[in-house]
């Protein structure tokens with residue numbers, strides 16, 4: 489231990505417990521240095537909060553609803569929603585109250601007594617999931633949910649191959665990474681763990697061919713794993729007949745169907761689950777991101793008692809320490825309740841339609857800048873001709889106090905994923921600022 493360990497930890501704790509720093513510039517410099525020296529200097533290059541924030545890096549301090557505030561007191565309208573974690577906005581009062589109540593009862597669990605909130609959260613999830621998906625397993629992230637789904641599919645079928653889609657994103661642990669469509673993330677770790685066949689997303693004929701070829705070669709997969717609407721790939725919506733066809737193909741070939749709804753779950757796309765748009769029941773659904781009500785990290789899978797049977801004989805074959813912990817479940821129960829009570833899937837559909845309409849009008853006005861608008865509900869993306877144009881728009885928005893996705897590394901598709909609770913006046917405001925930004929970028933071309 490270094491001699492300064494006591495003062496280091498004391499100073500860090502003072503930040504946790506203290507007010508917003510009086511000298512925000514000094515605080516920003518301190519945080520940038522700590523990132524560079526102790527986290528990853530590479531990080532700082534890609535962040536608009538450093539590169540586009542003027543003399544003083546934007547250091548996150550607090551948030552409420554769809555407003556984020558940095559340590560200097562500057563406000564940003566959050567149109568990114570933490571890439572899908574903030575369906576309910578930041579610090580939703582009902583979720584905070586539930587977590588606060590549980591925090592004062594017992595934050596974690598004994599690991600031996602029956603923890604009630606896990607059972608009640610699982611029961612609540614069964615009430616919103618597609619019919620028959622009545623069992624839940626909890627973990628701490630989306631990636632872990634994908635791992636659990638893959639293991640369950642392998643266990644049930646006794647097979648170890650998978651079919652996934654080009655440009656798919658399922659997380660970065662070795663199993664989930666095997667399904668990864670983006671070569672950039674996979675390449676340094678090839679050969680990945682599992683034998684995966686990749687097919688174009690949205691093309692049912694290509695999936696039919698892959699399943700037929702696999703069967704002929706005696707290489708039947710355990711499951712087909714797909715996002716219902718691809719998120720990281722840029723809010724890619726498949727044709728309306730795709731998911732029903734995928735379900736029929738999986739049934740015909742006796743292969744399980746896993747819907748990765750980590751990003752699309754709980755109303756994001758304008759339905760409780762994105763598969764509900766097509767009335768399809770997958771065998772396993774993965775959940776994450778917004779599942780913790782925007783307050784706690786929570787992941788889960790839901791599936792049927794038939795598939796769960798293998799797990800009943802030994803529940804510890806796949807288990808973890810923190811999954812389903814009381815704070816996470818308190819947040820999840822409250823978040824789910826608010827989602828149902830306030831009919832947030834319907835609100836996502838309505839607000840999403842309005843934003844998409846206005847974006848398309850802007851795309852007509854600035855066709856050289858904004859080429860296309862995709863997505864459903866409040867999982868949307870603006871598509872630009874080049875990375876540079878996309879970056880210029882997301883940087884211009886940032887300077888106007890609006891946060892969207894899009895980094896220097898990948899800005900061609902800039903995602904819009906606000907809270908499903910975003911108030912109408914903030915939607916008006918961001919659409920104005922976007923129009924302004926597009927005009928600025930177009931006139932600079």
Ligand SMILES: Cc1ncc(COP(=O)(O)O)c(C=O)c1O
Nearest residue numbers: 629630631657658659748750751
């Ligand atoms: C569809 C999908 N699956 C899995 C993941 C991984 O989730 P996490 O980052 O919580 O591990 C993501 C994250 O973006 C995702 O979008």
